[in-house]
Amino acid sequence: MARNEPTHGTDGAAGAGESAGRAPGRRKAVRYAVPVAVAGIAAASIGIGTALASSGDPDLPGISAQDLIAKMAKSDTQQLSGTVKVTTDLGLPSMPEGLSLGDGPGGKAGHGPAGKGEGEDAASPQAKLTELASGTHTLRVAADGPDKQRLSIVERAAEYSLIRNGDQVWAYDSKSNTVHRSTAPKDAKGGKEAPEELRGASPQDLAKKTLAAVDDSTSVSVDGTAKVAGRDAYQLVIKPKQAESTVGAVRIAVDAKNGVPLKFTLAPKGGGKAVVEAAFTKVDFAKPAADTFAFTPPKGAKITEDRDGKDGKGGGKAGADDRKKGLDESGLSGMNVIGKSWTSIAEFKTPGGVGPGAGAKGAKGGKDAGPAGALLDGLGSKVSGSFGSGHVFSTRLVNALVTDDGKVYVGAVTKDALVKAASK
Template identity: 60%
Template sequence: MAPNDTARTTDEAGEGGVVRRKAARYAVPVAVAGVAAATIGLVPALAASGDPDLPDITAQELIAKIAASDTEQLSGTVKISTDLGLPSLGGLAGGAAGGDGGSASPDARLMELASGTHTLRVAADGPDRQRLSILGDGAEYSVIHNGDDVWAYDSESNEVFHGRDAGAGADREQRAPKELPTTPKDLADEVLEAAGDTTSVTVDGTARIAGRDAYQLLVKPRQSGSTVDSVRIAVDAENGVPLKFTLLPSSGGKAVVDAGFTKVDFSRPAASTFDFTPPKGAKITEADELNSREKGAPKPAGGLEGLEGFGPAGLVGGDGRGVNVIGEGWTAIAEITTPGGKGSTAPKPGDAPPEARQFLDALGDRVKGDFGAGTVFKTRLVNALMTDDGKVYVGAVTQDALVEAANAAK
């Protein structure tokens, strides 16, 4: 077994570390929350037959091994379990899928992976060919990327969604929705690319995952106040591919996200794996037609006055409207200001009728501070404070951290 490499972390590497590449330090909780809320976690159903005895390796060397991995062909089965402490989103996603995009729309169907346990079948042959299938009882939902085309098919409803590859030369309106991370490597990349000085990364033993020898990379926040206890990534000892991803909350209990292969094969999948022809009689929705209908839809009553600056530019603060990031690393908090700035006349939580206010209070905990009063809404990973004056503070942090941020911003 490889020794516990707690004495050497990526922070101490002489060359700046692969971990920091393309990383904004405040993005760590955003990446983790995005992965957990919008995607997956794999059940710990990966039977171990004893930890393998592997050559010693440092954390920096293991991260470099992940970054240098050139494996582009694989197929296998992934089991996914996500527990944010929320009710199942299956019905909600299904309802959303019944809209203009049909039940095959990836935007809605992939959201089902945000809760519960799922079995996926995955295949990849380079950057231009991938297939992901969610297996159900007597039905299957598949997303197939083959060259410039992205197809999604729901066998239960016999509906098809067709779009263009987001990397192809098509106009944005004709592109298919960006797919969510669905493998341990996707999840590992989200965390490692956002790690920085606020993060400790060490090697913590070995494991046997899906019949493969693997090193265990342990990622832990150095800061207090985060809802994340640790992230454990099992890395294939031979080719550097992440095989399992587990995110544990600081509150204890089962994993929030636990993602891993139960079967994996690194040979090239058959070319026919990525072929798709719409079945006879299937209802087909084209992404460009759907976007054209959405562009022609009427605007909400009252127009969009006051929303200027609330888009991506608002994510860095800017003119005080939109989203401002407070702090960095695992305890970064997004401060969301009501569109329109301080002079906005948008409804505030305190303006709600007593019955509605009572309902909201039942969903969260009332808190008070120098900022005034508000309600904290909790999951096992992401918490949000909605103040009575219309501001929202959200992050993968504790309730106390949210209240402290709101007090400091007052």
């Protein structure tokens, strides 16, 4: 394997921060918004599958980590098309076919076994894309500048597509022959930005989020080269230094020619296969054909429309207000973030409490905790501290502490870190 030595050492967090700060484009790379540790990357929704096309390591000129990050930040590639294989393995049970994480009984989120919702449209992107949170999926992606993007989830005998062409955003579910039309939301400057659902499902988007955590709590190095989708790439390795983080390492394969991330792998500290991996299996940086972004609703399709976000389901201020209202009603508003970078913990309160002693008024229980208490005892491990008692629920990356009085602490951190945060 061709090796590329880092310029600031395996423990050079300060070097990573300081040197990168002097490199052209470095400040641009770290402006990306930080999710709650890497929980936002793994739990929201987007995970990633096995990468193919590995056929020997290319011999490339040496490059430092800071220069490779700068190369990624300065990359202005806006045209591409290709196939991405996505796999997420958080250690959660697989969802039955036809159901998504957003479904309630009977598939009310629009993706029940019959492929039709009760009161919701089956093409709604918010519900459909939660399916990427587990299992392996094949995506077809295409982009031609900031106003034209397409993402398709290829399923057995069906396909779901999300298409943005100028101001118009179309979502089509071929299984139910349902179409959802909306208008692209406006950015801070009044221009149109890509809908949230079109961001975050590619190696590029995941790499941007991870680069936001590169600070003095992080070790950064270049660890050899690789072939991804037939292209030469450098391998950037990012490792948290904090012992409380459950992230082992993030490995990003960066196109040696244009700086585009081609593969993203998130490995847990506990070992085993990757929790999140996203990789192009095919990629072409030529301008996609114009008809790639054209869409006409098929004959007989059921069409729902956002009317420029005024119905509260899509883009625009109305859509944002509706989502906030939904959080308020679910009791998940008022989230507080404890800590920073890789060890960030989200703290919020659920309505009425969810612990074994929480009744209609959140009253303390005990021996008479009932079925809810028995269920929590079976699913999580019981813990206690100055906060009282609660249960810790674990995946291969993300841990969550639910206290008996209804507070929730979640992050890509150890159980002890959650108990410590709740005890403060």
